[in-house]
Amino acid sequence: MSALLAIAGTRPLRRRHRTIAQLREQGFCLMRQMLPQAIVEELDxxxxxxxxxTPFCEGGFYGTRTKRFGKLLIRAAHARLLAEQPAIVAIARDLLEPHCDTIQLNVCQAIEVHPGEIAQVPHRDQDMWHGPKGTHEYLLNVMWPMTPFREANGATRLWPRSHGEAALAPPPSKAGVAIECEPGDALLFLGSTLHGAGANTTTTPRRAIVTGYSLGWLKPYENPWLAYPPDVARHFPASLAALAGYSQHRPNLGNVDGQCPSRLLEPDIEDHVAAIDALTPDQQAMVAEHVARERSDRT
Known part of the structure; x- marks a missing residue:
């Protein structure tokens, strides 16, 4: 897998900065040829x-002519390659980690839009969470086409510059832009960007995989600990297990018995353990100063 990661993916730092600038300016960015065709074909x-x-979804949001399934890290060969694509994970960290201690995998899902599906309601994925909007981003999504994306077959529609503070305004009246792209490309868009799947007016389905990264202190879209319980996640590389929820977010968030949940992936798990501080540097300094003062007062 490490060899595949090297093949798939490192792009120059300059490209990363350019991509981040485009995301901040228009709310999305298309990165061409991010995956080798051989990997795309196997994934597809x-x-x-x-x-x-897989049965069709139920409900007007998911679409009654659309199919979806998750748990993709154990259901599709090389799906881990998408989740850990180095250049894209680096972009997600640059965008999100100013507002969290670490990022997490929010979703890894396969989507198939069938002929006859209507256009999806325009929406913003950040609305899964009820926190304040317009001050920072909650997540970064990545759409990976497995078949060509065309306007006629339901290519993802995006509304340029509908992100950030613009998300607080009424929805734009004009139609979004269908982003046409090819298998191997990666379409990145912010959680505050208005978007939706288009209508499929062709005779063939269009397929994609969506991966997403969110602030590590949020409840993720896909429950990772049920999708990938410890007996499954212990076979992941440590970096992937951390993305999939087996990582403690400072201060002390998501712990098990006061320790990082990654301990559940160890072969021999102690039943009686000591809770261990997991604090941010400023909190650690504050606590150390307090402890020193308290001890000084006792002497």
Missing amino acids: QDIAERFLD
């Missing part, structure tokens, strides 16, 4: 086969 074969037995 994996999800196409599983979609055969």
Whole structure:
């Protein structure tokens, strides 16, 4: 897997900065040829086969002519490659980590939009969370086409510059832009960017995988500990396990018995353990000063 990561993915720092600038300016960015065609073909074969037995979604939001399934890290070969694509994870960290201690994998899901599906309601994924909007980003989404994206087959529609503070304004009256792209490309868009799947007016489905990264202190869209319980996650690389929820977010958030949940991935787990501080540097300094003062007063 490490060799595949090297093949798939490191892009120059200059490209990363340019991508971040575009995300901040217009709310989305298309990165071309981020995956080798051989990997795309294998991924598409994996999800196409599983979609055969996956029923259509229920409800107007997901779409009644659309199929979706998660748990992709264990259901599709090389899905881990998407989740840990180095250049994109670096972009997610640059965008999100000013507002959190660490990022997390918010979703890793396969989507198949069938002929006859209507356009999805325009929405912003940040509205999953009820916190204040317009001050910082909650997540970064990445759409990976497995089949060509065309306006006619339901390519993702995006509303340029509808992100950030603009998300507080009424929705734009004009139509969004259908982003046409190819398998191997990566379409990045912010959680505050207005978007939605288009209508599929063709005779064939269009397929994609969406990965997303959110602030580490949020409850993620896909419950990672149920999707990837410890007996599954212990076979992940440590970096992927951390993205999938087996990481403590300072201060002390998401712990198990006062320790990082990654301890659940160890072969021999002690039942009686000591809770251990996991604080940010400023909190650690504040606590150390307090402890020193208290001890000094006692002497």
